[in-house]
Amino acid sequence: MNASATRSLPIGVFDSGVGGLTVLHAIRETLPNEDLIYLGDTARLPYGTKSPASICRYASQATARLQEQGIKSLVVACNTASAVALDELRQQLDPVPVIGVVEPGATAAVELSPGGKHLVLATEATVILGAYRNAISERDPNAEVRELACELLVSIAEEGWSNGAIAEDIVRRYLEPLATMAFEPDNIILGCTHFPLLQDAIRNVVPAGTTIVDSASTTAAVAAHLLADNGLLNERAAAGRLRLLATDGATRFARVGGRFLGEDLAVEDIELVDL
C-alpha cells in the first residue's frame, strides 16, 4: 500500500471494555481529523482476572479483527493487555506501530519529576503485574513508586458517580495508607483507563502541588508524535469518522461508554462482532 493510502486508514483502538474510550476521547481531541475504529471485547471482560496466556490470545484475536479492517496503527487502550501482550501484538502487526497505555504515562511521570515520587492508582490486576512500577524503574532507577489498587473507582466511574462526595470519600479512603507510609507523591498516575473520569474528585482530595498524570492524554500525545514521525497523519481537513465495535452488550456499552467517550451513544452506534 502506498503512503497516501496508508495515511487515510483509521487508527485502531482496543480495550477489554469501555474504559479505553477515555483514550479514544483523548485521541479524538488530539487528532480530530483521524478516522478511528474501537473494539471493546466486552464479552470477555475483565481481562485482569484472566491468565496471561488467555489475555494474549484474546488481545491477539481483537488485534486481528482490527487488522482485517485495515489500520495504520494500534493503540492498546487496556492496561492489562499493555502489560502482558504488547510484545506479541507488536510482532503480530509489524510494521504497523503499536502503542500501549502504560509506557506513555510512565514516561510522562518520569520526565515531570526525575528521581521523584510517583503514586500509581490502578486495578488490582495492574498492581499485581507491577506494570507501572517496572516501566518507571526502567526509565528512572532513582524514582520511588507506590501502587494502590482501587477497584471501586472502576465501578464508581461506570455507575456515572465520578463527581461528588461519595467519589471523593472513596478516593480519600484509598489514599489513607499514604499517611502511614509517610509518602507524599509528586505525581499521581492514573493507571486505569477508567480513572480520567475521576480526575476532579482526585484533585479535590490531594494536596494542591500534586500533578495528576492521565494515561489517556499521554497516550494520545504519543500516538500523535508517532504518526507524525512516520508521515502517517491524515492530511484531510474534515473531521474523522468513528466506528465502535463490541463483542457483547451493546445496550450497556452505549449507556456506560457514552460517559467515557464524553458524548451520547445509541445502541445502533455499536456494531456487535464475534471474535
Place this chain on the structure above:
Amino acid sequence: MNASATRSLPIGVFDSGVGGLTVLHAIRETLPNEDLIYLGDTARLPYGTKSPASICRYASQATARLQEQGIKSLVVACNTASAVALDELRQQLDPVPVIGVVEPGATAAVELSPGGKHLVLATEATVILGAYRNAISERDPNAEVRELACELLVSIAEEGWSNGAIAEDIVRRYLEPLATMAFEPDNIILGCTHFPLLQDAIRNVVPAGTTIVDSASTTAAVAAHLLADNGLLNERAAAGRLRLLATDGATRFARVGGRFLGEDLAVEDIELVDL
C-alpha cells in the same frame, strides 16, 4: 444408590464467583452436619453480562462437575443462573432436587406481606431479567414490586467496605428514587448474593419498620425443608466438611471469599478446576 448412601452425600452449591458463599454460609448455619461442595466459576464471571445461551452452557458444565463428585441436591447460588437456567439444570439433575436463589426470597417476601410492597435490590442483569418481579407476581398478583440496580454494592462488598459511612451513603443514594416514586416498601429483598454483607448498612438507612429479606438465609431454609421432606438429611452428629472449587484466581477467591463465607480462607483451601 440406597437412601442411606444418598443421605451422606454433600450438597452442591454453585455460583459464578464468590457471592454464593453467603448462601453457603447460611446453609452451614442451618445444616451444620451436612457436607458441602462449592464451585465458583470465577474464570467466566460475571454471568450477568453473558447471553442466556452462554449462561445455560456454563451453568450446565458447572453442574456436571458437581454431579461427578456425587451430590444429593444442588443449590444454584447465583441470581443470573437461577433466573435463566433453573429449568435446564432441573432436567439435567433429575431426580436430584435443584434449588435456585430467586424463588425462596420471593416466596418469603410474599408470605411476610401479602398484597404488599416489595423493593428488590439487585444487579443490573437481574433487574433486566425481571427475575424477582416475575417470581413475586406469580405468587401474589396483588403485590407491588420495584427493582433497583445497585452495581456498586457488589464492588463495595468485594472490597470489604460493607460497613460504615461510605456504604451507607451509597445505599442512601440508590434509594433516592423511592422518594420521587412515593414508594415505601414493606420489604427490601436482597436480590444479589453479595448483599447480605450490606444488611447492616441497609438497615441503618431504611425506615425502622422495613423488613429485609435475605435470599441467602431463605434459600438455606428451603434447602433444609426440601432435604427433610425427602428424607435426605445427614443423620451423623459430627460437623460437615467443606470443599471449595474455583475455575480461576485462587488467591483472590480466598481473600474476598473469606469475607463472604465469614471465616479466613487460605489459597490452599481452594481447589482449581477446569470446566
